Amino acid sequence: MQTQRANSxxxxxxxxxxxxKTAQELMSEAKEIFAKILPRASSLTPKERIAIPAQEMPxxxxxxxxxxxxxxxxxxxxxQVRLEAMRCLQCKNAPCIKGCPVAINIPGFIQAxxxxxxxxxxxxxxxxxxxxxxxxxxxxxxxxxxxxxTVGKALKNKNLSVSIGRIERFVADWERENGKSESPxxxxxxxxxxxxxxxxxAGITVAADVRRQGHAVTMLEAFHKPGGVMVYGIxxxxxxxxxxxxxxxxxxxxGVNVETNFVVGRTRTLNDLLGKDGFDAIFIGTGAGLPKFxxxxxxxxxxxxxxxxxxxxxxxxxxxxxxxxxxxxxxQKVAVLGGGNVxxxxxxxxxxxxxxxxxxxxxxxxxxxxxxxxxxxxxxxxGIIFHLLTNVKRVLGNNDGRVQAVECLxxxxxxxxxxxxxxxxxxxxxxxxxxxxxxxxxxGNECNPLIKQTTPELSVNKWGNIIADDNGLxxxxxxxxxxxxxxxxxxxxxxxxQGRKAAESINAxxxxxxxxxxxxxxx
Amino acid sequence: MSNQxxxxxxxxDDVFQMRLSAPLIASERQPxxxxxxxxxxxxxxxxxxxxxxxxxxxxIDIIYQVVGKTTSLLSRLNVGDAILNLVGPLGKPTxxxxxxxxxxxxxxxGVAPMHPIAKAMKQKGNHVIIIVGARNEKLLILQDEMRxxxxxxxVCTDDGSAGRKGLVTxxxxxxxxxxxxxxxxxxxxxxxxMKFCAETTRPxxxxxxxxxxxxxxxxxxxxxxxxxxxxxxxxFVCVDGPEFDGHLVDFDNMMNRLKTYIPxxxxxxxxxxxxxxxxxxx
Numbered sequence: 144m145q146t147q148r149a150n151s152x153x154x155x156x157x158x159x160x161x162x163x164k165t166a167q168e169l170m171s172e173a174k175e176i177f178a179k180i181l182p183r184a185s186s187l188t189p190k191e192r193i194a195i196p197a198q199e200m201p202x203x204x205x206x207x208x209x210x211x212x213x214x215x216x217x218x219x220x221x222x223q224v225r226l227e228a229m230r231c232l233q234c235k236n237a238p239c240i241k242g243c244p245v246a247i248n249i250p251g252f253i254q255a256x257x258x259x260x261x262x263x264x265x266x267x268x269x270x271x272x273x274x275x276x277x278x279x280x281x282x283x284x285x286x287x288x289x290x291x292x293t294v295g296k297a298l299k300n301k302n303l304s305v306s307i308g309r310i311e312r313f314v315a316d317w318e319r320e321n322g323k324s325e326s327p328x329x330x331x332x333x334x335x336x337x338x339x340x341x342x343x344x345a346g347i348t349v350a351a352d353v354r355r356q357g358h359a360v361t362m363l364e365a366f367h368k369p370g371g372v373m374v375y376g377i378x379x380x381x382x383x384x385x386x387x388x389x390x391x392x393x394x395x396x397x398g399v400n401v402e403t404n405f406v407v408g409r410t411r412t413l414n415d416l417l418g419k420d421g422f423d424a425i426f427i428g429t430g431a432g433l434p435k436f437x438x439x440x441x442x443x444x445x446x447x448x449x450x451x452x453x454x455x456x457x458x459x460x461x462x463x464x465x466x467x468x469x470x471x472x473x474x475q476k477v478a479v480l481g482g483g484n485v486x487x488x489x490x491x492x493x494x495x496x497x498x499x500x501x502x503x504x505x506x507x508x509x510x511x512x513x514x515x516x517x518x519x520x521x522x523x524x525x526g527i528i529f530h531l532l533t534n535v536k537r538v539l540g541n542n543d544g545r546v547q548a549v550e551c552l553x554x555x556x557x558x559x560x561x562x563x564x565x566x567x568x569x570x571x572x573x574x575x576x577x578x579x580x581x582x583x584x585x586x587g588n589e590c591n592p593l594i595k596q597t598t599p600e601l602s603v604n605k606w607g608n609i610i611a612d613d614n615g616l617x618x619x620x621x622x623x624x625x626x627x628x629x630x631x632x633x634x635x636x637x638x639x640x641q642g643r644k645a646a647e648s649i650n651a652x653x654x655x656x657x658x659x660x661x662x663x664x665x666x
Numbered sequence: 667m668s669n670q671x672x673x674x675x676x677x678x679d680d681v682f683q684m685r686l687s688a689p690l691i692a693s694e695r696q697p698x699x700x701x702x703x704x705x706x707x708x709x710x711x712x713x714x715x716x717x718x719x720x721x722x723x724x725x726i727d728i729i730y731q732v733v734g735k736t737t738s739l740l741s742r743l744n745v746g747d748a749i750l751n752l753v754g755p756l757g758k759p760t761x762x763x764x765x766x767x768x769x770x771x772x773x774x775x776g777v778a779p780m781h782p783i784a785k786a787m788k789q790k791g792n793h794v795i796i797i798v799g800a801r802n803e804k805l806l807i808l809q810d811e812m813r814x815x816x817x818x819x820x821v822c823t824d825d826g827s828a829g830r831k832g833l834v835t836x837x838x839x840x841x842x843x844x845x846x847x848x849x850x851x852x853x854x855x856x857x858x859x860m861k862f863c864a865e866t867t868r869p870x871x872x873x874x875x876x877x878x879x880x881x882x883x884x885x886x887x888x889x890x891x892x893x894x895x896x897x898x899x900x901x902f903v904c905v906d907g908p909e910f911d912g913h914l915v916d917f918d919n920m921m922n923r924l925k926t927y928i929p930x931x932x933x934x935x936x937x938x939x940x941x942x943x944x945x946x947x948x
Contacts, residue, residue, distance in 0.1 A: 295886040367704060367711075367751040367887050375888070404753035406886055409699075410690055436900055443895055443919050445926045452889035458884065460710065468710040468735050469883075470927040544922035592889050592905055596758075 166201030170220040173198060177222040180229065184257070190233050193294055197303050198227040200416075200517075205524040209494050212379045212463055214287030215521055216280070221259070224313040228257035230294055231305045238291035239307060244640030249288055249307055256310050262323060265314040269327075271350045272311075273393075274344065274639065276319060276386045279312025281377060281484075282636045283515050319389060330357035335653045338363060338422040340407045340594070343371020344635040345428035345626030349649070350399045350640030353426075356650045362394070363395045363405040368459065368500075371430055375459040376451070378488050380495070384458075408593035413601070417621060423656065424621045424649045427609060429641065431588040437480070441538030442584075444627035446472060448586060449541065450481070450489040450585035453506070457492050464599070474498045474581035478549055480535055481505065481585035482512035487519065489583045490527045500578065501527050506534045506554055506603045532567060536574065538588040540584055542624065548578045588632045606631060615645030623649055670748045672725060677807045680732040681775055682741050683717070689724030691716075691754045696814035697782040698760030698877065698909055701728070702885040704751040707738045712736045713882045713904075715779035715854075716755065717808075724726045728870070729778035729807065750833060756885045760786070760875075765849035768792040769841055771834050771863055773855020777808050779877060780854045787852075788815050793932075796820070797837050799859070803828035823842045835866045842870040850875065853912060857921045864912030878903045881926060894920045 164172070176196065180187070201217040202208075208215050219227065226259075231253045239249040248267050255264035265305050268275045288307045289295065295304030323434035335358045338348045342364035354360045368374050370387040395401060407413060407429075416422050434449035436442050453471070456462040460469035477498045479490040482505035493501045503522065508531050512519060523529065532554040541547040549603060553573035556565040590607035602610045608629055615623040625641030627633055673685035683701075691701060700715045712734075718727040732741050743749070760783050769785045772780035776797050788794045796816040800806045801824045813819050820837045821829025830837065841848055851874040853863035860876040867874045883889040885904045892903035895916035903906065 365753070366884065367753070391897055404751055406753060406756065409754065409756055410694060432886070433902075433905075434888070434890040434891070436893075438900070443893060443900070443923065449890035452883055452891045455883050455889055461708075467708045470710075472926065544919070593886060598907075
């Protein structure tokens with residue numbers, strides 16, 4: 144599978160990064176093909192469907208976008224989305240659904256999109272996913288729904304699978320841009336109160352699902368803006384903040400009470416929320432917000448930042464905007480350590496903030512990189528210099544205690560480790576120096592300790608993840624948890640998947656409680 | 667209205683005291699904790715210590731010195747104005763217990779967060795010696811409040827305009843030389859003062875707790891900007907602190923990290939002052 148990904152990456156380069164077609168060319172090409180196909184659209188054979196060219200994502204020109212924060216991927220044109228949707232074979236066994244953490248009826252929404260009924264398409268998605276415009280942009284589709292797509296398999300290239308995520312994005316954007324978004328229906332008030340701790344993807348999902356059943360929902364967010372990683376972590380050029388804002392507004396319109404600047408564990412303890420404040424259930428979705436460092440020499444020098452800090456300054460605090468007061472380090476030569484989406488985000492942010500050279504240093508090879516393929520391709524297009532099978536051994540400073548260089552070490556791949564990935568082994572004597580002024584560490588996050596510190600009875604594992612059962616229930620009654628605080632650092636969609644399950648359990652528990660209450664009253 | 671400024675007092679040239687409406691924070695805060703605030707939508711989030719709180723009235727007091735853009739903007743707000751975002755209480759509270767003799771050293775506006783700690787230590791039955799220091803008499807704050815708590819109060823100024831002439835470390839050393847030695851020293855003030863307080867007590871092996879005020883973005887463990895070396899381990903001031911064993915803190919590194927954005931800040935602050943002057947003229 145790994146080699147397949149490596150091989151297909153070459154094809155991908157053809158599709159994604161090396162494409163010389165502008166957005167306009169892509170769209171007008173699609174228009175022509177679409178006009179030819181449309182008359183026979185309903186009677187296409189599977190062979191003909193597979194022969195429809197996979198639609199590339201129109202993107203901002205790499206040279207232009209290096210200088211701005213606007214979204215890189217422009218989105219399909221209506222013709223492109225219908226063509227891409229027509230590539231779907233409508234498999235009876237729908238292998239795509241099995242890959243989706245929230246089990247969206249994928250063939251259903253794609254068929255509606257192929258027919259041009261975008262309203263129907265988005266309605267189908269929304270039965271299972273409250274954040275389609277976001278998931279269409281940030282889900283690792285190539286590892287999930289698109290990985291088992293029959294079209295990709297027939298073409299022997301996973302990257303030529305139907306672009307499910309891009310179609311999802313299109314119909315979600317279509318709905319929003321045409322003012323068709325409607326708040327989901329909310330059942331009559333039940334008198335039950337639920338607190339959601341953390342306004343990220345898991346919390347938003349639970350808030351929506353629980354509120355729909357008529358329970359009063361209060362979302363408690365530590366920052367001054369809800370949205371979690373979608374606001375502080377993922378940059379504007381990958382996920383415009385107005386989309387996240389809109390999703391939060393939908394929650395507010397449903398009657399969810401959003402309280403910002405509220406740190407559970409400090410402003411209020413978990414037990415006080417249950418006792419003093421009388422919440423009937425609590426969902427903890429506080430995420431994996433405690434950056435890991437490498438414990439190497441020089442890591443506390445001025446100019447070494449966690450990716451969290453660097454990205455929060457730029458995204459949440461808008462340090463890229465000269466009007467904003469929050470400073471961000473003025474970098475010329477930057478090294479980003481890590482190979483995940485956060486590393487790509489940090490590297491690409493540094494480029495946009497004016498760094499002349501940005502190096503990405505990763506211990507394994509590109510095959511093992513956890514980042515989405517599209518992000519890797521975009522990063523390369525934007526001129527990020529990749530150093531694979533390389534790691535930083537120490538950071539060196541000048542007389543002022545500021546970063547001056549890093550000493551690196553080369554690696555080679557050895558035997559597979561516990562994760563099944565081949566273990567990188569250092570090559571003795573391969574040390575070399577790189578002159579730099581900034582190092583951004585993006586090697587992952589640990590669990591935030593605040594709630595645990597003030598709630599000793601809440602069980603956590605040795606990494607500090609809250610232990611929750613299949614229904615999201617923790618070791619404490621009425622307390623549920625999901626997302627990164629349970630999973631360790633993962634993805635938006637997995638957090639949402641866990642949120643859905645927890646919401647179901649919360650709704651079931653509250654229903655049981657209220658029928659018990661009415662029985663008691665009757666007797 | 668939450669976050670509203672109820673009182674404002676100028677304590678010296680560039681030191682201000684504000685009473686803010688913050689019922690949630692007032693009810694939960696304990697000595698040693700801090701808040702973060704953002705003055706307006708374009709503003710930076712900065713940590714400030716809590717000088718005092720009144721749970722019944724639902725208010726907290728902050729005392730701050732104008733040193734950068736945010737504190738400068740804050741100082742220009744008046745009674746009735748509200749601070750856009752205010753979050754807390756953050757950080758671990760001070761461990762208050764009956765130890766015997768406790769020396770509280772407050773330097774500059776470090777006297778403000780020391781006040782509730784000294785008060786709690788006194789209430790717990792400790793013999794509380796308070797040393798306060800400032801550059802000159804004008805910069806001394808909370809004299810009466812500290813005098814009311816202290817079993818012994820020692821005032822030091824750099825220029826001798828009030829109390830003893832000299833640094834707080836001199837009386838601190840004398841107290842450490844007494845028999846019996848003090849049981850605990852708490853020091854809050856400029857990093858250089860805390861560093862030398864720790865150096866002063868080290869030969870006497872008197873446990874010394876310092877409260878650090880580092881660069882932070884969120885104050886909840888997320889950014890890691892506040893990290894310090896404590897006994898060669900990386901600690902986050904916001905969630906592991908703000909109080910640490912002064913004998914283990916790498917102060918030189920911490921002071922250096924505080925200078926991360928200095929060129930930027932100086933520019934921003936100067937611009938801010940300039941704008942204020944222009945406004946005045948208009």
